[in-house]
Amino acid sequence: xxxxxxxxxxxxxxxxxxxxxxxxxxxxxxxxxxxxxxxxxxxxxxxxxxxxxxxxxxxxxxxxxxxxxxxxxxxxxxxxxxxxxxxxxxxxxxxxxxxxxxxxxxxxxxxxxxxxxxxxxxxxxxxxxxxxxxxxxxxxxxxxxxxxxxxxxxxxxxxxxxxxxxxxxxxxxxxxxxxxxxxxxxxxxxxxxxxxxxxxxxxxxxxxx
Numbered sequence: 001x002x003x004x005x006x007x008x009x010x011x012x013x014x015x016x017x018x019x020x021x022x023x024x025x026x027x028x029x030x031x032x033x034x035x036x037x038x039x040x041x042x043x044x045x046x047x048x049x050x051x052x053x054x055x056x057x058x059x060x061x062x063x064x065x066x067x068x069x070x071x072x073x074x075x076x077x078x079x080x081x082x083x084x085x086x087x088x089x090x091x092x093x094x095x096x097x098x099x100x101x102x103x104x105x106x107x108x109x110x111x112x113x114x115x116x117x118x119x120x121x122x123x124x125x126x127x128x129x130x131x132x133x134x135x136x137x138x139x140x141x142x143x144x145x146x147x148x149x150x151x152x153x154x155x156x157x158x159x160x161x162x163x164x165x166x167x168x169x170x171x172x173x174x175x176x177x178x179x180x181x182x183x184x185x186x187x188x189x190x191x192x193x194x195x196x197x198x199x200x201x202x203x204x205x206x207x208x209x
Contacts, residue, residue, distance in 0.1 A: 003139040003140045003184055004184050004185075004186040011188050013027055013188055013189060014027060022057070022061065023057050023060065026060055027189065028188075028189055031176055032176070032190075032197075033192075033193055034178035034201075035178060038112070038116060038122045038123070039072060039073045039074055039075065040073075040177075041123060042078075042109060043070075043073035044177050045112075045165065046066075046073060046105040046108060048164075049101055049104050049108070049163075049165070049169065050095075050101050051169075051172070052101070054096070056172075065092065066095050069088065069095060075109045075116070075122075077109075079110040086102055089102050104164040107161070107162070107163055108162050108163065111157070111161050111162045127201065127204035130174070130179035130197075130204065134180045134181040134194070134197065136181075136184075136190070137182055137184050137185065138185045138186075139184065145171065146168045146170075147180075149179075149180075150167045150174055153165075153170045154166055154169075157170070178193060179197070180197075181193045
């Protein structure tokens with residue numbers, strides 16, 4: 001079976017979204033598109049942490065509820081959360097009710113605020129870890145679970161106090177926010193994601209890691 005398929009809409013895309021409309025929309029319009037905005041980056045870090053041990057579609061289906069509880073993933077607001085907000089989340093089955101992951105997201109919001117204060121943006125901390133080149137994968141067998149870049153980013157974030165940011169989680173985040181382009185050769189989204197990725201990666205590469 002090919003890892004690139006033609007959907008009912010005639011679009012060639014990576015096979016992993018299947019026929020789920022929500023997943024297809026995420027693949028086509030969000031996954032792999034270069035992202036720099038602070039709240040969006042914090043959301044990616046937080047949701048990748050919640051995904052640990054689960055499928056991404058599970059998190060995606062609960063994202064709107066997460067956004068409601070986490071104040072639109074505004075890091076300054078989330079950094080001020082305490083037991084009252086944690087209690088509300090633990091009582092709501094619309095999200096993933098895992099105290100450790102909730103507390104991690106709040107901790108990482110505080111780390112995000114510190115990063116913004118130090119670097120001017122969260123992107124200025126994270127994006128310099130983007131590889132200079134992003135090889136074009138032809139099939140799922142070409143995709144790694146983690147990379148030297150994701151391991152380096154994980155190590156740096158852990159040093160700064162972040163949690164639930166292991167190398168595999170960081171690689172998934174880097175794929176999602178366009179730091180690497182892991183749309184397969186033949187996928188219609190690949191060319192646009194690469195067009196968006198290159199100038200952003202080039203701009204932040206000057207900052208070094």
